[in-house]
Structures are given as C-alpha cells and as structure tokens.
Amino acid sequence: MNRTIPILSLTALLSVAAVACTDPTVAPKSTVTSANIFNDPNSYLAFLAKIYGGLIVTGQRGPDGNPDIQGIDEGFGEYLRLYWYLQEMPTDEAVIGWNDPGLPTLNTGTWDAGNSMVNAMYYRVFYQIMLVNEFLRQSTDAKLAERGQNDPVLINNVHQYRAEARFLRALSYWHGIDLFANIPLVTENDALGATPPQQAQRADIYAYAVSELNAIIPDLPTGAPADAATYARATKAAAHMLLAKLYLNAGVYTGTANYTGAVTEAQAVISAGYALEPNFRHNFSSDNNTSNELVFVAAQDGGNTQTWGGMTFLIHAGCGGSMSAGDYGIDYCWGGYRMKQQLYAMFDTTGNDTRSAFFHTAGQQVNVDNIGDYSNGIAAPKFTNKTSGGGNGQQTTMVDTDFPIFRLADAYLIYVEASIRGGGGANALTYLNAIRERAYGNTSANFATLPPVDTILAERGRELMFEASRRTDLVRFGLFSTATYLWAWKGGIVGGQALPTGRDLYPLPGNELIANPNLQQNPGY
C-alpha cells in the first residue's frame, strides 16, 4: 500500500492540474490587435497613410509579399495599375502583348465577368471604401474621448484626416460608378461583417460623392504647388478637380449634364495657384514632386514606397524593343505597352509638338498587326525615372516618379470642353491655347476660335495620353463601344468593329454576384 500512495497522490495532482487547465484562449503577441492599436495617437495618421497608400502600394511588404487583396498577382493588383489597364487598353491609345490573365481580352474589348483585372479593380475600389469607413468609425470624437486622447492638436488633425479620408472614398466611388455603374453604397454607418449590401443606383452614388466633396472642402487644407506639407494629399483643389470630373461626366452617370458645374469647379482648380510646367515631361519625371502643375498624385519613392504597380509598371512596361533601359533610369525594359496607330496619328510628329518628342520609332512599326510583337506600334515612353534635368532616381528597379492623378492641364481641358458644350465661362480659348503653347513652345499652333468639341477629344488624347483618362473620355463622346470610331483590334479584329453591347461598362465580378445575391449584373454580361 505504501507504494500506491505516492502514485495516487501524483494522479490526484494531475487531475487537479487537468481540471484547472481548460481555457484554450491565446492572444496574439507579435501583432497589434484592434483592442490596443488606437491607444497609440500615431495610429490615426498611420491608418490614413494606409488609405493613401492603397492607391499605389499593394500590401504591407515592399515591393510585394503581404498583399491587401487576393485573387490576383500582387503586382497586377495595384489600384492605379488596374485603373490604367481598364482606362487605356481597350481604347485607341494602348496595346500590350503580354498573355497574362485578363490582359488579352482587355486589348480587344472582349472581356467577361471572369476577367481577373476587372474583378481586381472592383475589389480595390471597395477595399479603399471599406478602409475609409473603418477609419471614420475609429476616429470619431467620441472614440478619441473614450480612449483618453484629449490632445487638442491631435483632435484637430484627426478632423482634417477624416476629411481627407472622405475625399479618398469619393475618389474611389467615382472610379466605381465610372467603371461599373450600379454598385453598393456602403458608408461608415454600415457595420462590418453584416449581410451583403444592397445595390445602389449610379446616380445616387454620384449624388453622394458630390455631397461628400462639398461637405469636406472646408476641412481640407488649401494646398499649394509643390508644397511639401500638402503634397500627395487631398486639398481643396483636389476636391474641386474631382467635382469637375464628376460634373463633366454627369450626363453619363445621371442622364443630366452639368457642364456649368464642371466649368465652375475647373475654374476653382485653375485659380488655386497651380501653373503649367514649361517642360511638359517634368510632370512625368522622377522629380515631378517639384512640378507646379500636379494637383493630386500618388507618391512613390524608390527607397521607401515600393510597388510593382503605378509608375514602376508604367516606366518599365513602356520600355522595350531597341530602347536602352538606362535612358529611362531603370534596370530593364518589360516590353509592355505601345501606341495604337490611331493614337499615333493624332500627333504632329514633325518635331513641333514636344508631346511627341520622346516617341521611340527605331525598330517599331506604326500599325499594330500583331499584338504579341512589341515592334508593332510606336513606343511612347512618356514616363521616366530620370529627373527633368537628366539625373538618376534613387535606384533603378523601384522608381521615384509620382503617379499624376490630377494635373492642371486636365482642369484646363475640362473647362474648355464643358464650356464648348454650353457650360459658360469666358476663358476657354485662353486655356486651350495655353495648352497648345506649352506643347509647341510658341503660338504657332494656337486656335483662333474655339474648335468643335471633337477636337478637344483629340487634344485630350495628345495631352493626357496614357494618363488613365481615355476610356471615360471616349464613353462621354459616345465613341467607346460603337462602330462610329474604330481602332486596331477593337472588338477582336485587326481592323476594328463595334464592341458587344454593354461594353461601356465593365461587368460586376462573377464571384461577386454569388457572394452578394442583391446584385444585378450590368446589361450585356
């Protein structure tokens, strides 16, 4: 019996230990949790920075390795790169020979609801919107007070951060209705993880974006050209520019045009102190942060803000054929996009228009007979990682050039077009000629009188080539999907044909229709 006593005691001890250990809960140690992150007053700016960064970086590891969205290669899934693909590839401007998923049918306008680029754009738009909503929920005065954040400077800053976040949400909603039309309208008042949201009408989201922008303008900083404090941030001018864009296309979004509003808002941008850069390409060089023309950009930095999208993509992919990568400040050429012959034909290529000075014709042919062959189509390496003075960026893989989202020249052209379309305004001819004079270096190409509005479409093509505006412009002019204007490979044939019906809009992602049964697909898909 004396032998069993120690064993019995041991068993009893273990049983007690066993009964005591019945809670399996373990909290994460090496990551911060929602329970404590906002106790750090720096977290508010850090979260706002993430929303800005959502336009240009793809995740929390540079240049890749911890992506924000899934279902697509991380580099392809960058917001502005996707936006660029959707706005440029199916138009008369760009063509890409890569066979990566989703690209071939974007070249030809034959995509469907399974197109991974289209799908990823949709999710990028909502990723931004959801980040903003969460930021707005977490940064209310009440939440700050609850966490004991009483510093008046912080409270004041957070008010501005909230306005900036709402600007970014309006920007993404604009992209959303422009590309997809009727999408859900989700705000900070809709709880996370709730049931799938209802589909909203394009016009309702348009009205929401307009009201949001008007509401936040007082809280946004004024901003100034190349001003370090407000550079790459939402300013009053940026909000006016976004309003101008919305109003210019109001006819497409709501059925009711608002050219007067477009003229007014464009004028507000023009009056904000920005100026056309004498050197056109300064806007697309690695020192474009010193340009006086850029109203809103997504800032990149070879050392600190790395991405395979944005300008990293635009500079590398615009280089190919017999070009030398080093001439553009990069390590090598990806041999991606070239011009379709229709875009090339818009330019005066006799050497007078400086906007064609950088075209690369050696080894390239004008006509895109074979999409897969980089030598088909003139190359137009508009963007570069060299400074406007010819210097190098910080490094050659990741570029320093910032992505111009809004620039003054576009405000001028919005004013001119809206004015010609009946929006009023007395300065249209002056503004149009300002663009022409900057391009030609003199008044030789000036207009004596305001030309017909179709001429402005061509001028937009020359001025804003490859700046992710083209599809919206062609839709506004009624030329995107119809047979009125054909370009190479439109509709899948080399001579071009009308696109299938409904191609003025992209389809809602096929998976999204299942995940959210409230959604109705766009017509034609």
Place this chain on the structure above:
Amino acid sequence: MRRFHHCMCALLALSWIALPLQAQQPTSTVRGRITDHSSQQPIAGATVAVAGRSALTQSDGRFTITGVPVGPATVTARMVGYAQASQPVNITEGEPLAVDLALVPQAINLSEIVVTGYGEQRAGNITGAVSSVADSQFNPGRVLSPQLLIQNKVPGVQVVDNNDPGGGLSIRIRGATSATASNEPLYVVDGVPLGTGAGGGLSAGRDPLNYLNPGDIENITVLRDASSAAIYGSNAANGVVIITTKSGKGRSGAHIEFNTNASASQVTRVPDMLNAAQFADAVATYAPTRVDSLLGQNTSWFDEIDRTGYGQQYDVSLSNGTGDMGYRLSLGYQKQHGIISASSVDRLSLGINYEQSVFNDRLHVSTNVRGARSVDKFTPGDVLGNAAAMAPTQPVLNPGSPTGYWDWNTTNASPSNPVASLALASDQGTTWRSVGNIQAAYHASFVEGLTANINLGYDLTKADRQIFYPNNLAAQVRQGQGYLELRNNSQGNSVLDTYLDYTPRQTYGPGMLNLVGGYSYQQSHAEYPLLVERGLTSNLLGDNGVPPALNVTPTKTVTDYKLISFFGRANYNINDRYLAGISIRQDGSSRFGPSHQWGTFPAVSLGWRISQEPFMQGVGGLSDLKLRASWAQTGNQAFGDYLYYPTYTYSDALTKVQIGGQFITTIRPSAVDEGIHWEKTTAYDVGLDYGFSNQRFSGSIDWYQKNTSDLLFNVPVAAGTNLGNFVTTNIGQMKNTGLEFALSMKVFEPRPGRVNWDASFTASHNSNELVGINPSKSVARILTGNISGGVGNLVQVLQPGVPINSFFVFQQRYDAQGKPVYDPGTPTNMYVDQNADGLINDGDRRPFHDPSPKWIFGHTSYLTYGKFDGGFTLRAYLGNWVYNNVASALGAYQNLTGSAMPANLQASVLKTEFIVPQYYSDYYVEDGSFLRMDNITLGYSFNLKNQPLRLYGTVQNAFTITGYSGVDPTSGLNGIDNNIYPRARTITTGLSARF
C-alpha cells in the same frame, strides 16, 4: 478528508455484509497458464472461463479465477487468432485447481497487438480500418524519410515525395479533405503528437519527420478510417499515422546491431529541351536578328548541373531486455548527395529507449528520447529553371567575366547561367530537433483491471536557414543586386496526457468491457525571426554574416497554440464475435474565438466476426471473416493561428507612405471572420476482413465516404462587408468516396528448404468532389495553381461539382494531322467556344481532369530460398493528370524574341509551332498514369564466426512506364510539373550484422 474516511468505512462495512451472502454456495479457485501450442510462449490477454466465471491472462500467461462453484465444469480458453481449447474438470471445494492449456494458432496475425490511440487492441478485434506495417515489411533501400517505408504498403494511402533527397513528403489518406487547411495526417511518435495540428512539425530543411531514423522504427500503424482516428478529435480528419520505435523489450540479452549501406543515384529524366542545332535553327527562323548573339557551342545544361549522387549510412544500436527492464540505444549517420549538384542531406541521429517495470509489474515506466541534427543543402532556386531555359549554344565559362561564368550581357530579364548559380549561390539549413517523452502505466491494486496512464512529452526544434545570392550573379546584376535571407525558427511543443484504462477481468453482461477516459493538454510556442537583405554591398561574408545592404527587412512572428481535450472510449466484445466501439473527444483549440473553441467528435463502430459463428466453422477453409461498419466525426484545425482575431499589420520599411514630406509607417486592419470554427468530416466506412487457410490468404475490402462540411475557405466576400476581398470562413463542403482492397498471401505453403513467397496487393480508388463553396451551391469558382510563365497565371480551380484543383483550361482544337491549331487572329479556331458567344475569354475555360490518382495499385513480393531473400515493389497510378509547365512556358517561339535574350525551347514547340505561349491550352494537361518498379532487392544471409550477417543490394526506381512527356508523373501533389527536381534511380548495397 474526514468525510471521505467515513464513506470508505461505510463501503467496507457494506462489503463485509455482502460477502457472506455470496459465500452461501461452496466455491473454489482455478489457476493455470495459457501458452501457444507451437511456440510454447505464454499468451497474454486470453479469456479463460469456467462455470460462468472468467478472467484474462497476465503477461506471463497466468490466470486466476476465484469463486468457481464446485462440481463438474469445463475450462475454456479463448484468444483471437487461436483455436479455442477446453478441458473438463471437476471443481472441489477449498482446493485450488491447476489447469494449463495450450492454444493452437489458427490465424496468428489476428492476435497481434496493434497500437491505437491511447491504447492497443488485438488486430482481430479492431472494428475500424487500421493497417499496421512492421519493420520486416518496410520498403528496402536508401530511405531517408519514414513515410517512404510504407509507400505502396497500405491501401488508401498515397505517399508523395518531391524527389529531393529527403525532400518534403506528403501523405494523403483517403484523399484530401480540405482546400485551405493541411491535408497531412497527424503523426504520433511513441505517444507524442507532432506538429501543432496535422503534419510532421517544423523543419528548416526538408521533411520534418527526417529527425526520425527509419532504422529505429519498429512499426507504423495507419488509422485510415475516421472511427479509429476520432479519438484524436480535431486533428484526425486526415487520418493518423502512429509510429512506434524499437525498444529493448523482448530481446533478452545484450545485442548489438549494425547496418551500413552505400548508394549511388543517377538522373532518370530531365525536361525535353531543344539541342544546340535545333535551337540555332529556331533562332534563325523566328528571331533572325538574334543569330549573331549565338556562340555555336553545344552545351547540355542539365549535364552540367547533374551528377551521380553518392550516399552512405551507418546505424548501430545496442539493446538489452531482461525480466523487468529493457533499453535500446541507437546512433545513426546518413549522408546523401542529391543528383543535382549542391543538394545534399547529412543527418546524425541518436535515440534512447528505456523501460522498467517495478512493484511486481504494477508500475511500468518507459522513456523515449530522440534527437537529430540534419544539415540540408539545396539546389539554389533558380538552377533548374535556368538549366531548361539557358541557350544550349552558349558556353559555360567565360574567364573574362567577373564571375568566371558566361552570361548574357544584357540588362533585360534573360535566362542566366545555372552553373554560376550552383557555384556561387547557396541555400542551406540546419535543423536540430528532439522529441521525447516519459510514460508511466500503473496497474491499480485496489481495482483489478484499472490502469492509470500518464504521458509527458516534448518536441523541440531549432531550425535555421540561410539563402544567399551574391550581387555579381547575372540575374542579381539585373535586379536585386544580391539577396540574403536568414531564418532562425524555433518551436517548442509540450503535451500531457493522462488517462485511465479499465479492463475488468470479469465479463459485464455477456461480454468483456474496455473503458478509456482521459485528458490531454498540448501547447506550442514558436518564433520565426527573419532577416531579408537586398542590394548587398559585399559578397565576402557569404551566408555567414550580415553585410551592409540597400534594403534590410527584419521581421519576427511569434505564435502560441493550445489544445485541451477530454476523451473517452468504450469497447465491448462478446466472445470475440460481436464487437462494438464508441468514442468521444471534446477539443478546445486556441485557433478559434471564445464562443467557437470547443468541438465534440464522436465515433461508433461495430464488428461482426462471422467466422466465429458456429455455422461458419470450417466453411471453405475460412479462418477469418469480419464485417465492420463505422460512423465518426473528426475535425481539422491545421491552419494558421489567430485567423479569427482582428489585428493590425504594420507596413515594412519599403511600403511607407509619404505624407507631409515624411514617410509614414502604415497600419492595415485584417479581414477576419470572428466566428470561424472547425472543419468537420463525417465519415462512413464499411469493411470486410477475410482470411483463408489459416490466414495464408488474408486481406480486407473497404468502402468509405467522407463528407467534410464547414470547410474553411478563403473566399471572396461580398464587397462592402469586410476589410478585404477574401476572408477565411467556414463555407464549403467536400466529399471523398473510395474503395480499398488488400490481399496478402503466402503463394506456396510454407515449408523449410523450399521457396517461400509472400505477395501482397493493394488497390485503392478515391474520387473527390468539391460539393459547394457557398451555401447556395451556385456556380462560383476560385482559381488556384500558380504556374511559371507570364505573371499570375492560374490553371486550376476550386469549383463545385468537380474534384479540388481540377485543371481549368481551354479545349484545344486539333487539325486533321493531330497538330494543335495555332491561330491567334481567330481564337475560336484554336479553342472550343464553350459558351458559344463567338469570343474566347475566361468563360470558355472549363474544368478538365485533376492531379490526384483515381486508382493506386501496389504490389510487393518477398521471396526467400535458403540463404537468399529477394523482393520487389511495383506501383501504378491511374488517372492522375499533370500540367506540363515546362512545355507550356517554354514551348513557344516568343521566348526567342522580346527584350530578353532568347530562351531555350521545350521540344513540344516543334509540334505545336506556337508563337505566343498558350498557358491555358489543355494540350499541356497530360495523363500521368504510370507503372513503376519502386524497388528490387536481393539479400544473402550467412554466419561468420557464428554471427549472423546479411548482404543485400537494392535498386530503387528501377523503371517507370508512362505516357507522360515531362520529368516525373508523381512529383508533387498539385500536378504542376514546373522545373521539378528530377527523379533518381538509386542502387544501394549494404550489410547488416547482429552480435
């Protein structure tokens, strides 16, 4: 305490009252010993019955039955696998009667003890689908990883290796049950569950089970069906592999065993690339401007990087077993070179088993401690791809270059010299791992048949890995400027199991009862520090130091995990004829939120040993016939920690965002479903075990169905509902249905001096179907299967109605000559327009076959004749499909043009004449069915100075017959053949001795 004392007193008083009541009728005691008639060895666990009283024999075969009423009676002794024996006796009062019986073996393999979870059972009484493979049946030859020992031996078990020496192995038991969580089984080594869920644990190098020297393994038991695995609850959905190591038990006297072998391996197949002349022709035709850059050499890049891989192995062990103790010490060393230069594995392993019985066998204590150091060297990651893509017209060396190797002088992405990478880059890891435990079993004296068990175990791993690419390698000069990655992972797991086993000596009702109930506590702490450097300023330190670099990214992840369990099991056995088992386990896991932590996993199984029925005696030579049926629910939680926990992730130094002239480190909220819970598999199994002619022919047939529900899926969520476009949530259902056959036989009646031939066959069929991704079961799909070529191309799909990871491709059109049509101007001529919309786009891809084999066949023969022994193992797969990624990526002439320098082409281009790669053509999805001679072995045993010696030779992977055109139809589970490590043919010669 005082109250307890009073209760005890009351009980004792009661028993005194009860005893005289029983003693009214005169009784006596029967004692004796039960032995095996042929071996004369004692038989433990036999049931002896007389006059309605019964008892089980002890380990020495002895039994005592008290309270037997006087008068004439019959003593019967019964043991599964033996013929019942009986003896009439006359019981007289007061005088103990001695009865010794010898049982005649009938189906001896049915009496073998099989280790199941938290206990053991006689093979013949198991009601689940359990396969046990002893060391004598293990695959021979050079075996680094324990899993390979049972390849082809167990029906329903697919062992997949990646050809790398000691490479990462995978086991699929009855198909995959999950799309997101691991599909690896749970490994339990000497009672210690490995890993923090399913799988083998942490490793810096290749397979985590490599810490275990295959020479130290005595037995591998696979719990194939859910009812036998369910005692492991939330980790059991993929089956359980129980590994028992050798001990000193039963080997009386000290023995030294020594085994050594030497091996040589050679490459069997490499990708079919163009030779120099064909390549030069292609360049002249399709990229005439590049002709000048060709240098007219004739380099076979695969010949430059492969080699004969030599290996050697030495195992020595010392074991001893006496009456109440046993020990085994073992030391093993194995060194193996891979068939691609620079790859090798070098393992040193130590093991100690010690067991001791004390207090008259009432307390049994055993300990197993095992440790190993593995040094794994890998072929740098870019070597195989570049060996395929590097132009064969270019030379290997260039004395004038900074590296001494020839490379394209271009800044554009181009193939680079694989030999340079082999020589200058490095990738290696060292894993130190120790797993051990102490187990104690105490047979209580106060309740007969009650055993208290305790098991304390640990699993410690420290695994470092260094990857280094110097900045002067051509690819690094183009991009990256050098790369260094240093990992120093560590993981510590501990486990405490306590359980009571109650096996009363008496019958309860008509049958014998066995009860098990216990508690288990597992915890794990792991740390994963990582340093990544890009843009190295110096190569001089290699992978030993941390040079200044342009980009330095240090990170560290810490994870903790807990699993707390209560479990219980009851087995009931009526006359070894009617068998029933029921078990339940309740698990609490830290991987789920507080309201979803606990899950319950029940199992029920029934067995009917028809051969024991009186009406079946002697029918058709039948020695065993058992019908089994079971139902069970098991779980799977083998995925990352904290998936339910909302967290924020900081950006690294390269993804800061510029605000107000400053670079701000950002924070990102995670998208989680706080309500995630277990994946639950409900399984049915119906099986039949059979044996004829005293088990000369024996085997089993099983049918099963496994329905997995609440499948964790990383699914697209409705935009506007969460902080990401994908969230991991319980949404899918999957189904696996299968059939398994096994047959073992002695082809000739065993007789000394004649040829003995043991042959076994296994056949298994599994069909998998993803039933649904979302509750409405609508057509939705998630693309998987990343391939090389282009960016982000995915060729597989998770789609309801088809097997997981089915290929998702266009249907290629062929012309009259059988050549794939290439007509990019009119895509509908190339591919079938599935939805007839006149366009070829994503809507025209359709699911087309899948990588998992539909049928797996295995055959093993083992022959002995005199001093010779020999054997071979054959394996065949039917219906496993493979995507030939080397062909799809390099089988197009566009690889010669573009801004990169020309890449070599895969030979399929000569047939297809594709210009632009057609990644999604089903032309590249090939039937990978094959027949392979996995090993052939021949041995010769003799005595030298009275010491037994055996010399043997083995050929592994002797030949493969397949229609597949790529490197290896079996490599990898995902069916994508993308520059995989080639398969080796290995010849091993060895010697084993015992002193």
